[in-house]
Amino acid sequence: MHDDQLAVPVTTVRALVDEQFPQWRDLPVRAAAGQGTVNAIFRIGDRLAARFPLRPDDPDTVRRHLADEAAAARVLLGRTRFATPEPVAIGEPGAGYPLPWSVQTWLPGTVATDDDPAGSVGLAADLAEFIAGVQSIGTGGRPFSGGGRGGDLRRHDAWMRTCFDRxxxxLDVPALRRLWGRLRELPRETPDAMVHGDLIPGNVLVRAGRLAGVLDVGGLRPADPALELVAAWHLLDDRPRSVLRERLICAELDWQRGKAWAFEQSMGAVWYYVDSFPAMSRMGRRTLARILADEA
Known part of the structure; x- marks a missing residue:
């Protein structure tokens, strides 16, 4: 998926587990079904998941990042009725793999990319409950850090120019450029709130059309609360999307900003993953189609 992506064979994972966590030597190690964009995921037995960063970086920087992710996951754990991963351990480089890596609990369920629940009103209600639960945690007075999505939409102009060019x-780039020209000007009126920050189908587990759990929770942080509304456009069709909005009592400006964040994320997904991760590229196309239909 990435030009500089690290190779992580299962033999390397087996060697690292055996060396660093001998209590798991008798558990089978296998690559998880599906594909992550940030980490290679391996199962250790039935209850654990090992996550190996795919992009080269400074080991100390990665170690701090993994510790921050674990701390965020602990803050969220048990704060809603929906399952989220529990941090278990942080591993060290070795066996030819150059970075620290992490272990967390494995959550049962089917990712929403494999079981598309877009028409489920029940899922919409569950997502609204999860989002409200996350935002009830409180920021502790911390502001948005300034990195990634969740601040000023206009700070993403350079990235969007790259996306349009690629x-x-x-895609119908002239129409999409015009739409971004409107969305980028949407002002902020609501204060920062705690957000998951990446409620895309690959991070949402479903069972029988309902929310079973949420993955990739290490990005929990203060940000524009409208960032959580990407779920409305990535995951839901018209009627369930309206239910989510009603449950969250979402003001028009926040709703439009949620659309803007989903637009920004989708523009990058379409071209970046068109060959390396077609499911992610298709997600971007589908989300853009929903946004354009809503605009029409």
């Missing part, structure tokens, strides 16, 4: 052969 998408000329894939």
């Amino acid at each position: 998408s000329e052969h894939l």
